[in-house]
Amino acid sequence: MREACRQIRTWHGYGLPPVRIAVNVSATQFRQRDLIDIVHRALVDAGIHASRLEIELTESAVMSNPEESAETLAQLSRMGVAVSVDDFGTGYSSMSCLHRFRSTS
Numbered sequence: 001m002r003e004a005c006r007q008i009r010t011w012h013g014y015g016l017p018p019v020r021i022a023v024n025v026s027a028t029q030f031r032q033r034d035l036i037d038i039v040h041r042a043l044v045d046a047g048i049h050a051s052r053l054e055i056e057l058t059e060s061a062v063m064s065n066p067e068e069s070a071e072t073l074a075q076l077s078r079m080g081v082a083v084s085v086d087d088f089g090t091g092y093s094s095m096s097c098l099h100r101f102r103s104t105s
Contacts, residue, residue, distance in 0.1 A: 001038060005046035005053065012048070020082065022054040027061035031068075036075050043079075050080030058086050 004021045011019060029035065043050055055076060062069045062085060076083055 001042040005042040009046040030061045054082040
């Protein structure tokens with residue numbers, strides 16, 4: 001996370017156009033209580049806007065605890081961090097569960 005944010009800052013310093021980097025986050029990392037703090041610190045330390053960072057999760061990481069996941073996803077969204085779900089539809093979630101993860105933007 002920190003390295004991705006530092007790299008974004010480096011590219012910006014070289015005058016390259018703004019880019020967004022996606023960082024794969026494992027199910028274990030996603031369930032860490034301090035994930036939001038880790039993301040926030042990485043952004044602040046690198047001095048970049050949250051919209052330059054994307055968190056990529058697997059469907060199983062999100063669906064293992066939908067209620068807690070919804071809150072974590074909402075916090076990331078409020079920060080301005082993009083979130084994508086990789087391998088959606090390959091696990092055990094259903095389309096009826098998607099309402100729990102509405103975008104706040």
